[in-house]
Amino acid sequence: xxxxxxxxxxxxxxxxxxxxxxxxxxxxxxxxxxxxxxxxxxxxxxxxxxxxxxxxxxxxxxxxxxxxxxxxxxxxxxxxxxxxxxxxxxxxxxxxxxxxxxxxxxxxxxxxxxxxxxxxxxxxxxxxxxxxxxxxxxxxxxxxxxxxxxxxxxxxxxxxxxxxxxxxxxxxxxxxxxxxxxxxxxxxxxxxxxxxxxxxxxxxxx
Numbered sequence: 001x002x003x004x005x006x007x008x009x010x011x012x013x014x015x016x017x018x019x020x021x022x023x024x025x026x027x028x029x030x031x032x033x034x035x036x037x038x039x040x041x042x043x044x045x046x047x048x049x050x051x052x053x054x055x056x057x058x059x060x061x062x063x064x065x066x067x068x069x070x071x072x073x074x075x076x077x078x079x080x081x082x083x084x085x086x087x088x089x090x091x092x093x094x095x096x097x098x099x100x101x102x103x104x105x106x107x108x109x110x111x112x113x114x115x116x117x118x119x120x121x122x123x124x125x126x127x128x129x130x131x132x133x134x135x136x137x138x139x140x141x142x143x144x145x146x147x148x149x150x151x152x153x154x155x156x157x158x159x160x161x162x163x164x165x166x167x168x169x170x171x172x173x174x175x176x177x178x179x180x181x182x183x184x185x186x187x188x189x190x191x192x193x194x195x196x197x198x199x200x201x202x203x204x205x206x
Contacts (some may be wrong), residue, residue, distance in 0.1 A: 005135075015048050020041070022040070022044055023038060023041035025041055029074045030048060032054075047166075060167075066155050067149070068124070069165065072120055076113070076116070076117055076130075079109075079136075080113060082135065082138045083109050083134075084100065085138055086105070086141060089141050089142060089145055090106060092149075094148075095165075098165055098168065101168040101172060102141060104172050105141075105168065105175065108175040108179065109134065109175065111179060112129065112178065112182070115182060119122075122182065125180065126178075129178065133174075135176075138170055140167065140171070143164070147161060
């Protein structure tokens with residue numbers, strides 16, 4: 001589940017509890033009529049939701065285009081869905097070294113998803129990660145599990161299983177490369193900012 005969705009659920013629970021407490025105080029302690037107490041509690045709940053609810057994390061982080069918001073939300077949701085399915089598959093894999101490969105893969109995918117959720121402006125340039133890489137990784141691991149769990153040992157099947165197992169190492173390396181590339185872009189941006197600051201200070205333009 002996305003972090004911003006967890007925040008919304010947490011806020012709704014707390015806001016509901018506060019509204020109930022206010023209703024009890026108004027009705028039981030201040031002896032205000034039950035209907036009026038209920039209306040006031042509801043109004044306070046609605047007002048609190050409008051003022052303080054963590055509505056849309058992507059908006060708060062600067063994604064104001066409604067079409068992009070919808071697209072990026074769907075990409076992130078699908079990404080976390082594939083991530084969850086990979087976690088389930090990893091728990092079913094029996095070979096220890098393949099389970100470890102899957103575990104490494106899952107940790108790297110989690111890192112990338114959290115990074116892109118925190119930097120939603122980078123989702124567009126990494127759309128292929130969601131629409132191709134994650135989908136393909138899940139299909140490969142799922143097919144591997146289904147074939148290897150059938151306990152059929154023909155030469156052809158053994159070759160496919162071995163080839164797939166070797167591909168997991170390549171996938172892990174590819175995920176490392178993708179995340180490194182994302183961070184390198186950040187490093188270049190930071191380097192530019194530092195150079196600009198040094199230049200401004202030297203010119204006493206501050």
